[in-house]
Amino acid sequence: MNLHSEPIRLLAFLVGIIAFAALNAAYLVWLERKVAGHVQRRIGPKEVGPFGLLQPLVDGIKLMTKQVLIPDNIDPILFRLAPPLLLIPAVMSFVTIPFSETLVARDINLGLLMIFAFASINVLGILLGGWGSNNKYAVIAAARGVSQNVAYEIPMLITVITMVMITHTLNLNEIVRQQGGGIFNWYIFRWSANPLMLISFLIFFTCSLAETNRAPFDLGEAESELVAGYHTEYSGMGFGIFFMGEYANIVIGCSLATILFLGGWQCPFGLWPGVHWFLIKLYILIFTVILIRWTFPRTTIYGLLNLSWKVLIPFALFNLILTGAMIKIWPMIFP
Amino acid sequence: MSGYFAEIFSGAKSLASGMGITFRYMFKPVVTVQYPHATLKMPERYRGHIELVKDPESGEPKCIVCGMCQRACPSGCITVAGDKLEGEKKKVLSKYVLNFTTCSLCGSCVESCKPGAIQFSREYNLASTRKEDYTIDLLQRLREQR
Numbered sequence: 001m002n003l004h005s006e007p008i009r010l011l012a013f014l015v016g017i018i019a020f021a022a023l024n025a026a027y028l029v030w031l032e033r034k035v036a037g038h039v040q041r042r043i044g045p046k047e048v049g050p051f052g053l054l055q056p057l058v059d060g061i062k063l064m065t066k067q068v069l070i071p072d073n074i075d076p077i078l079f080r081l082a083p084p085l086l087l088i089p090a091v092m093s094f095v096t097i098p099f100s101e102t103l104v105a106r107d108i109n110l111g112l113l114m115i116f117a118f119a120s121i122n123v124l125g126i127l128l129g130g131w132g133s134n135n136k137y138a139v140i141a142a143a144r145g146v147s148q149n150v151a152y153e154i155p156m157l158i159t160v161i162t163m164v165m166i167t168h169t170l171n172l173n174e175i176v177r178q179q180g181g182g183i184f185n186w187y188i189f190r191w192s193a194n195p196l197m198l199i200s201f202l203i204f205f206t207c208s209l210a211e212t213n214r215a216p217f218d219l220g221e222a223e224s225e226l227v228a229g230y231h232t233e234y235s236g237m238g239f240g241i242f243f244m245g246e247y248a249n250i251v252i253g254c255s256l257a258t259i260l261f262l263g264g265w266q267c268p269f270g271l272w273p274g275v276h277w278f279l280i281k282l283y284i285l286i287f288t289v290i291l292i293r294w295t296f297p298r299t300t301i302y303g304l305l306n307l308s309w310k311v312l313i314p315f316a317l318f319n320l321i322l323t324g325a326m327i328k329i330w331p332m333i334f335p
Numbered sequence: 336m337s338g339y340f341a342e343i344f345s346g347a348k349s350l351a352s353g354m355g356i357t358f359r360y361m362f363k364p365v366v367t368v369q370y371p372h373a374t375l376k377m378p379e380r381y382r383g384h385i386e387l388v389k390d391p392e393s394g395e396p397k398c399i400v401c402g403m404c405q406r407a408c409p410s411g412c413i414t415v416a417g418d419k420l421e422g423e424k425k426k427v428l429s430k431y432v433l434n435f436t437t438c439s440l441c442g443s444c445v446e447s448c449k450p451g452a453i454q455f456s457r458e459y460n461l462a463s464t465r466k467e468d469y470t471i472d473l474l475q476r477l478r479e480q481r
Contacts, residue, residue: 035361037365038360038361038362038365039357039360039361040360041360041363041364041365041366041367042365042366042367043365043367043369046369291354291357291358291361292354294357295353295354295356295357296350296353311343
């Protein structure tokens with residue numbers, strides 16, 4: 001049997017990607033609770049299994065045994081459509097993520113574009129979930145989620161355009177390949193391409209936090225005002241799928257930041273590039289995301305939109321112009 | 336315009352220092368007590384429900400069955416009874432029941448006790464689903480403590 005035949009490759013990557021997304025969702029919850037605990041000088045989960053490592057498993061079993069309650073007067077189609085609509089784009093985005101030079105499900109030329117195309121479907125899932133629930137809190141949360149996503153998509157995409165202008169490609173694996181040979185070839189430290197690369201990274205990272213509705217931008221699920229946000233009416237595994245989608249989106253956001261700015265699977269000192277470097281960088285970023293959640297209080301909706309329209313978008317636009325100028329002017333000064 | 340950049344700069348600085356603080360706290364020792372597995376010793380002056388004091392010489396309760404505590408209790412949750420035994424000068428305590436469901440831990444009983452025969456215990460694991468668990472026979476409790 002040929003192991004490289006197309007059906008086997010398809011099946012292997014399908015199972016692998018779904019397992020990776022699900023395990024990440026499960027164990028990031030565990031990590032989140034551990035980090036939250038230790039930041040507040042508690043322990044976090046510790047009862048089920050060593051260091052509470054079996055906690056996600058038990059939580060999953062609990063969620064699956066819960067009755068799926070469907071309230072009256074909902075939109076039956078939209079209500080059921082919303083959770084998969086949030087999870088599927090997130091899982092689909094994994095298809096083009098290069099875990100290492102060879103470990104890519106589909107090394108397509110428009111990988112970056114595809115991820116952002118799917119990322120915008122994600123918003124639809126939130127909107128339909130809130131709208132279909134026939135619940136005022138869910139609708140308010142959905143409206144907030146959408147306005148937030150629209151506001152943050154702009155600086156994020158402008159930053160990505162800046163990156164594409166520098167890399168000349170939308171192929172994620174090619175972008176990583178360009179960053180080989182040591183830490184100073186990573187795009188975050190490519191001063192020659194654009195002296196404000198660090199700011200680009202910060203804009204991208206902040207936007208990916210807001211895009212995934214993570215604290216301090218988790219206005220869509222502000223418990224104190226909106227019960228549980230757009231998934232208020234979901235119970236059992238419906239809620240579980242929303243949750244998985246959210247964590248999968250965090251992994252996608254951090255993967256993209258790793259690929260675009262931190263050199264993906266490249267090693268910081270040019271030796272043994274591979275999947276381990278990608279995972280190390282990915283989990284450092286995810287850890288930062290978690291630490292941010294347990295450090296900063298939630299912003300207001302005005303603070304959130306002000307940050308986007310008054311700070312991030314002007315900076316992103318300036319970066320775009322500067323990069324364009326650098327591409328044209330730099331070769332003129334140093335031919 | 337200068338205020339705009341100053342605000343962004345100071346804001347970014349404060350966010351970074353905030354994350355530094357939480358990061359450092361992550362590695363500090365844990366301060367919570369893992370309650371069912373580990374318990375704290377209650378301080379000397381902790382006011383749990385009352386208990387009888389043992390006479391160190393005879394090993395019997397110090398109580399002289401004067402009934403002052405019963406009378407001092409504003410909610411009437413103490414029941415004391417004593418027997419006059421053959422050949423003994425004083426009454427001997429035969430029953431000391433505290434109804435903890437109505438006790439407000441005011442301490443009037445402890446204050447009124449002249450011989451110092453009752454004191455606050457340091458018992459706090461008192462959760463129960465049955466009402467009967469809160470009718471505490473203090474005499475039996477003292478005997479069991481031996």
